[in-house]
Amino acid sequence: MHLKTLLLAAALAPFAGGLAAAQSLSPMRAEGDTPSAVKGFRLLIGNPYRQRMVFRVLPMEPGFRVGAPDAAVNFPELALAPGSTRQVIVSFRIDPAMKERTIGVCVQPKAIEGMVMPRVCGTYTGRRRG
Amino acid sequence: MQLTGAVLVLLAGLPAAACACDVQISTPGLLGLSGDGRTLSSANGLPAIAVISDLNLLAPTTITISGIRLDQAPGGFAAPLTYAGSYVANATLLGTSSGTIAPSASFQVPAILNLVVTLTIHNSVTSTSGFPQGPYTMKTSVTCT
Numbered sequence: 001m002h003l004k005t006l007l008l009a010a011a012l013a014p015f016a017g018g019l020a021a022a023q024s025l026s027p028m029r030a031e032g033d034t035p036s037a038v039k040g041f042r043l044l045i046g047n048p049y050r051q052r053m054v055f056r057v058l059p060m061e062p063g064f065r066v067g068a069p070d071a072a073v074n075f076p077e078l079a080l081a082p083g084s085t086r087q088v089i090v091s092f093r094i095d096p097a098m099k100e101r102t103i104g105v106c107v108q109p110k111a112i113e114g115m116v117m118p119r120v121c122g123t124y125t126g127r128r129r130g
Numbered sequence: 131m132q133l134t135g136a137v138l139v140l141l142a143g144l145p146a147a148a149c150a151c152d153v154q155i156s157t158p159g160l161l162g163l164s165g166d167g168r169t170l171s172s173a174n175g176l177p178a179i180a181v182i183s184d185l186n187l188l189a190p191t192t193i194t195i196s197g198i199r200l201d202q203a204p205g206g207f208a209a210p211l212t213y214a215g216s217y218v219a220n221a222t223l224l225g226t227s228s229g230t231i232a233p234s235a236s237f238q239v240p241a242i243l244n245l246v247v248t249l250t251i252h253n254s255v256t257s258t259s260g261f262p263q264g265p266y267t268m269k270t271s272v273t274c275t
Contacts, residue, residue, distance in 0.1 A: 026150040028186060028275070048152040048184075064273060106273070114158020115178040115253050117197075119273040120151045 024048060025107045028122035039126025040091035045107055047080035053109055054079045057088055060104040064121045068092065068103045077110060092126065100127040151191060151274035152184040159251065161268060163261065170266055171254035180272050182247040185239055193219070193247065196234035197271040200255055204264030209257040215270060221247045231270065 026044045034040075047053050055078055059071035071092035078086055094101040106121040155178065162174025172178065185191045198213040215231030221239065229235045231251070239247055253268045 024150065024152050024184075024274075028151060029189075046150075046152075048154050064275065108271075112155065112158075114155055115161070115172065115268050115270055116155050116159065116180050116251060117269045117271045118153035118155060118180060119271055120153055121273055121275045123275070 025105070025120040025122055028120070029124070030122075031125035031127070033127050033129045034094070035129050037094050037096060037128065038091055039094060039101070039124075040089050041124045041126075043088050043090060043105065043122070044085050045078065045080065045088055046085040047082055050082050052079060052081055054111070055107050056110050057090070058106045058108070059090055059092065060106050060121065062102050062104050062123055064104045064106055064119070071103050073105070090124065092124075094126055094128050096128075098128075100125055102126075150184045151182065151186065153272055153274050154181045154183075155179070156181050159253070161253070161266060167260045168258060169254055169256045170261060170268070172252045173254065178251045178253075178270075180249040180251065182239075182249060182272075182274060183245070185241065185245050185247075185274075187241050187243060190238045190240050192236055192238050192275045193249070194234060194236040194273040194275065195231050195249070195251065195270060196236075196273065197269070198232055198253055198255075199269055200266065201269040202265055202267040204262055204266075207262060207264070209259045209261075212256045213254070214256070215251065215253045217252070218250045219247055220250075221245060 024046050030041050045055060057073045057076055059068040061068050074089045080086060090105050092103050102123055102125040104121050104123050106119045108117060108119040157179040159172050159178030160175035161170045161172055163170055164174055195217055198215050213232050217231055218228040220226045251270060253270055
Protein backbone atom coordinates (compact mmCIF):
# COMPACT_ATOMS: atom_id res chain seq x y z
CA MET A 1 0.00 0.00 0.00
CA HIS A 2 2.84 2.35 0.88
CA LEU A 3 4.52 1.59 -2.40
CA LYS A 4 1.33 2.36 -4.32
CA THR A 5 0.93 5.66 -2.48
CA LEU A 6 4.53 6.60 -3.21
CA LEU A 7 4.14 5.72 -6.87
CA LEU A 8 1.02 7.84 -7.17
CA ALA A 9 2.68 10.74 -5.36
CA ALA A 10 5.71 10.52 -7.64
CA ALA A 11 3.50 10.51 -10.72
CA LEU A 12 1.45 13.48 -9.53
CA ALA A 13 4.36 15.57 -8.22
CA PRO A 14 5.21 17.38 -11.48
CA PHE A 15 1.59 18.51 -11.85
CA ALA A 16 1.42 19.88 -8.31
CA GLY A 17 3.77 22.73 -9.25
CA GLY A 18 1.38 24.03 -11.88
CA LEU A 19 3.52 22.93 -14.81
CA ALA A 20 0.60 22.09 -17.02
CA ALA A 21 -1.19 25.38 -16.40
CA ALA A 22 1.48 27.97 -17.06
CA GLN A 23 3.95 26.72 -19.62
CA SER A 24 4.96 28.88 -22.53
CA LEU A 25 6.02 26.13 -24.90
CA SER A 26 5.56 22.43 -24.43
CA PRO A 27 7.10 20.07 -25.31
CA MET A 28 10.45 21.75 -25.86
CA ARG A 29 11.95 18.71 -27.56
CA ALA A 30 10.28 16.06 -29.67
CA GLU A 31 11.01 13.68 -32.49
CA GLY A 32 8.95 11.41 -34.65
CA ASP A 33 8.64 9.51 -37.91
CA THR A 34 6.64 10.42 -40.97
CA PRO A 35 5.64 8.31 -43.98
CA SER A 36 5.67 11.41 -46.21
CA ALA A 37 7.97 14.34 -46.84
CA VAL A 38 6.20 16.51 -44.26
CA LYS A 39 6.34 16.18 -40.49
CA GLY A 40 4.12 18.00 -38.04
CA PHE A 41 4.18 18.44 -34.27
CA ARG A 42 1.48 19.67 -31.93
CA LEU A 43 2.79 22.27 -29.49
CA LEU A 44 1.11 23.92 -26.55
CA ILE A 45 1.65 27.66 -26.20
CA GLY A 46 0.81 29.27 -22.86
CA ASN A 47 0.56 32.80 -21.51
CA PRO A 48 2.16 33.05 -18.06
CA TYR A 49 1.67 36.81 -17.88
CA ARG A 50 -1.04 38.63 -15.96
CA GLN A 51 -2.46 40.35 -19.02
CA ARG A 52 -3.64 39.35 -22.47
CA MET A 53 -0.65 38.92 -24.75
CA VAL A 54 -0.09 38.41 -28.44
CA PHE A 55 2.64 35.86 -29.15
CA ARG A 56 4.57 35.09 -32.31
CA VAL A 57 5.40 31.46 -33.05
CA LEU A 58 8.44 31.34 -35.32
CA PRO A 59 9.91 28.31 -37.10
CA MET A 60 13.69 28.75 -36.89
CA GLU A 61 16.86 26.93 -37.82
CA PRO A 62 18.17 24.93 -34.82
CA GLY A 63 20.49 27.79 -33.73
CA PHE A 64 17.40 29.99 -33.22
CA ARG A 65 18.95 32.87 -35.16
CA VAL A 66 17.38 32.65 -38.62
CA GLY A 67 14.00 31.55 -39.86
CA ALA A 68 13.57 28.02 -41.19
CA PRO A 69 12.55 27.65 -44.85
CA ASP A 70 9.77 25.23 -45.81
CA ALA A 71 8.28 25.34 -42.34
CA ALA A 72 4.99 26.80 -41.17
CA VAL A 73 2.83 27.24 -38.10
CA ASN A 74 -0.95 27.21 -38.40
CA PHE A 75 -1.24 30.17 -36.00
CA PRO A 76 1.95 32.25 -36.40
CA GLU A 77 0.40 34.90 -34.16
CA LEU A 78 -2.04 34.21 -31.38
CA ALA A 79 -3.64 36.22 -28.63
CA LEU A 80 -3.91 34.46 -25.29
CA ALA A 81 -5.74 35.39 -22.13
CA PRO A 82 -3.73 35.33 -18.87
CA GLY A 83 -2.94 31.80 -17.80
CA SER A 84 -4.48 30.22 -20.89
CA THR A 85 -2.96 27.83 -23.40
CA ARG A 86 -3.57 27.01 -27.03
CA GLN A 87 -2.41 24.25 -29.28
CA VAL A 88 -0.63 25.04 -32.55
CA ILE A 89 0.74 22.76 -35.23
CA VAL A 90 4.16 23.31 -36.72
CA SER A 91 4.93 21.44 -39.93
CA PHE A 92 8.04 21.31 -42.05
CA ARG A 93 9.23 19.65 -45.22
CA ILE A 94 12.04 17.10 -45.13
CA ASP A 95 14.31 17.16 -48.16
CA PRO A 96 13.86 13.85 -50.08
CA ALA A 97 17.65 13.53 -50.13
CA MET A 98 17.78 13.63 -46.32
CA LYS A 99 16.53 11.07 -43.82
CA GLU A 100 15.69 13.59 -41.14
CA ARG A 101 15.42 17.29 -40.41
CA THR A 102 15.52 19.25 -37.18
CA ILE A 103 13.96 22.67 -36.83
CA GLY A 104 13.58 25.08 -33.96
CA VAL A 105 10.43 26.87 -32.88
CA CYS A 106 10.56 30.04 -30.80
CA VAL A 107 7.68 31.70 -28.97
CA GLN A 108 8.01 35.36 -28.10
CA PRO A 109 5.66 38.23 -27.30
CA LYS A 110 4.81 40.31 -30.36
CA ALA A 111 5.57 43.47 -28.43
CA ILE A 112 6.82 43.89 -24.92
CA GLU A 113 7.90 46.95 -23.00
CA GLY A 114 11.39 47.15 -21.58
CA MET A 115 14.88 45.88 -22.24
CA VAL A 116 14.26 42.14 -22.44
CA MET A 117 12.66 40.11 -25.21
CA PRO A 118 11.81 36.76 -23.61
CA ARG A 119 11.89 33.75 -25.90
CA VAL A 120 11.22 30.10 -25.29
CA CYS A 121 12.55 27.82 -28.00
CA GLY A 122 12.32 24.12 -28.67
CA THR A 123 13.79 21.70 -31.19
CA TYR A 124 11.83 19.13 -33.18
CA THR A 125 13.14 16.33 -35.37
CA GLY A 126 11.21 14.56 -38.09
CA ARG A 127 12.44 11.37 -39.75
CA ARG A 128 11.32 9.92 -43.05
CA ARG A 129 10.19 6.37 -42.55
CA GLY A 130 11.71 3.70 -44.77
CA MET B 131 -4.19 -3.18 -11.51
CA GLN B 132 -6.32 -0.04 -11.82
CA LEU B 133 -3.71 1.95 -9.91
CA THR B 134 -0.97 0.67 -12.20
CA GLY B 135 -3.03 1.81 -15.17
CA ALA B 136 -3.53 5.25 -13.64
CA VAL B 137 0.18 5.62 -12.94
CA LEU B 138 1.03 4.62 -16.50
CA VAL B 139 -1.40 7.20 -17.89
CA LEU B 140 0.11 9.90 -15.67
CA LEU B 141 3.65 8.97 -16.59
CA ALA B 142 2.72 8.99 -20.28
CA GLY B 143 1.67 12.62 -19.85
CA LEU B 144 4.83 13.53 -17.94
CA PRO B 145 7.19 14.31 -20.84
CA ALA B 146 4.88 16.96 -22.29
CA ALA B 147 4.24 18.63 -18.96
CA ALA B 148 7.82 18.37 -17.77
CA CYS B 149 9.44 19.90 -20.86
CA ALA B 150 8.43 23.51 -20.41
CA CYS B 151 9.80 26.92 -19.58
CA ASP B 152 8.24 30.19 -18.50
CA VAL B 153 10.10 33.47 -18.95
CA GLN B 154 8.36 36.40 -17.30
CA ILE B 155 9.61 39.96 -17.08
CA SER B 156 9.01 41.30 -13.60
CA THR B 157 10.83 44.61 -14.17
CA PRO B 158 11.16 45.93 -17.73
CA GLY B 159 14.24 48.06 -17.00
CA LEU B 160 14.97 51.71 -17.66
CA LEU B 161 17.82 53.43 -19.49
CA GLY B 162 19.48 56.58 -18.21
CA LEU B 163 22.00 58.91 -19.86
CA SER B 164 25.48 59.20 -18.40
CA GLY B 165 26.88 62.53 -17.26
CA ASP B 166 28.97 63.00 -20.43
CA GLY B 167 25.93 62.22 -22.64
CA ARG B 168 27.68 59.37 -24.47
CA THR B 169 26.28 56.29 -22.77
CA LEU B 170 22.73 55.12 -22.31
CA SER B 171 22.73 52.55 -19.57
CA SER B 172 20.48 50.77 -17.13
CA ALA B 173 23.19 51.45 -14.55
CA ASN B 174 21.90 55.05 -14.72
CA GLY B 175 18.31 53.78 -14.60
CA LEU B 176 16.97 50.38 -13.62
CA PRO B 177 18.05 46.84 -14.59
CA ALA B 178 15.59 44.46 -16.20
CA ILE B 179 14.59 41.45 -14.13
CA ALA B 180 13.36 38.22 -15.68
CA VAL B 181 11.99 35.30 -13.69
CA ILE B 182 12.38 31.90 -15.30
CA SER B 183 10.39 28.99 -13.94
CA ASP B 184 8.67 25.72 -14.83
CA LEU B 185 11.92 24.38 -16.19
CA ASN B 186 12.45 21.10 -18.00
CA LEU B 187 12.48 18.20 -15.55
CA LEU B 188 13.97 15.69 -17.96
CA ALA B 189 17.18 17.48 -18.96
CA PRO B 190 19.14 20.63 -18.10
CA THR B 191 17.78 23.88 -19.51
CA THR B 192 20.04 26.30 -21.35
CA ILE B 193 19.41 30.00 -20.83
CA THR B 194 20.99 32.30 -23.41
CA ILE B 195 21.21 36.08 -23.21
CA SER B 196 22.06 37.58 -26.57
CA GLY B 197 21.37 40.11 -29.26
CA ILE B 198 21.83 43.41 -27.42
CA ARG B 199 20.52 46.00 -29.80
CA LEU B 200 19.06 49.46 -30.01
CA ASP B 201 15.42 48.75 -30.71
CA GLN B 202 14.23 52.29 -31.16
CA ALA B 203 16.06 55.54 -31.90
CA PRO B 204 15.15 58.91 -33.38
CA GLY B 205 14.92 58.99 -37.17
CA GLY B 206 18.25 59.47 -38.91
CA PHE B 207 20.34 58.43 -35.92
CA ALA B 208 23.15 56.32 -37.37
CA ALA B 209 26.19 56.85 -35.14
CA PRO B 210 28.58 53.94 -34.57
CA LEU B 211 27.55 52.20 -31.38
CA THR B 212 29.25 49.99 -28.81
CA TYR B 213 27.14 47.63 -26.75
CA ALA B 214 27.83 46.10 -23.38
CA GLY B 215 25.85 44.16 -20.84
CA SER B 216 26.03 41.97 -17.81
CA TYR B 217 23.82 39.57 -15.94
CA VAL B 218 23.44 38.09 -12.50
CA ALA B 219 21.52 34.82 -12.24
CA ASN B 220 20.19 33.78 -8.88
CA ALA B 221 18.58 30.38 -8.39
CA THR B 222 17.16 28.94 -5.23
CA LEU B 223 19.41 26.12 -4.02
CA LEU B 224 22.06 26.85 -6.65
CA GLY B 225 23.37 30.26 -5.60
CA THR B 226 24.48 33.10 -7.86
CA SER B 227 26.37 33.27 -11.12
CA SER B 228 27.22 36.28 -13.24
CA GLY B 229 28.94 37.30 -16.46
CA THR B 230 29.10 39.68 -19.39
CA ILE B 231 26.62 39.51 -22.25
CA ALA B 232 28.07 41.12 -25.35
CA PRO B 233 27.83 39.43 -27.73
CA SER B 234 26.12 36.62 -25.80
CA ALA B 235 26.21 34.51 -22.68
CA SER B 236 24.64 31.22 -21.76
CA PHE B 237 24.49 28.92 -18.80
CA GLN B 238 22.80 25.68 -17.90
CA VAL B 239 20.29 25.07 -15.16
CA PRO B 240 19.91 21.53 -13.83
CA ALA B 241 16.59 19.72 -13.89
CA ILE B 242 15.19 20.36 -10.42
CA LEU B 243 11.48 20.47 -9.59
CA ASN B 244 10.09 23.98 -8.97
CA LEU B 245 13.44 25.68 -9.55
CA VAL B 246 13.16 29.43 -10.12
CA VAL B 247 15.94 31.49 -11.71
CA THR B 248 15.93 35.26 -11.26
CA LEU B 249 17.93 37.03 -13.93
CA THR B 250 19.03 40.65 -13.45
CA ILE B 251 20.23 42.24 -16.68
CA HIS B 252 22.14 45.46 -17.26
CA ASN B 253 22.49 46.91 -20.78
CA SER B 254 24.40 49.85 -22.10
CA VAL B 255 25.08 51.45 -25.45
CA THR B 256 27.80 54.02 -26.10
CA SER B 257 28.00 56.53 -28.93
CA THR B 258 31.13 58.69 -29.14
CA SER B 259 29.05 61.43 -30.77
CA GLY B 260 26.36 61.28 -28.10
CA PHE B 261 22.63 60.79 -28.46
CA PRO B 262 20.29 63.35 -30.05
CA GLN B 263 17.14 64.06 -28.11
CA GLY B 264 14.39 61.48 -28.68
CA PRO B 265 13.08 58.09 -27.63
CA TYR B 266 15.53 55.20 -27.28
CA THR B 267 14.84 51.62 -26.31
CA MET B 268 17.20 48.66 -26.09
CA LYS B 269 16.38 44.98 -26.30
CA THR B 270 18.21 41.84 -25.24
CA SER B 271 16.84 38.40 -25.99
CA VAL B 272 16.57 35.92 -23.14
CA THR B 273 16.09 32.48 -24.64
CA CYS B 274 15.14 29.36 -22.76
CA THR B 275 15.91 26.14 -24.67
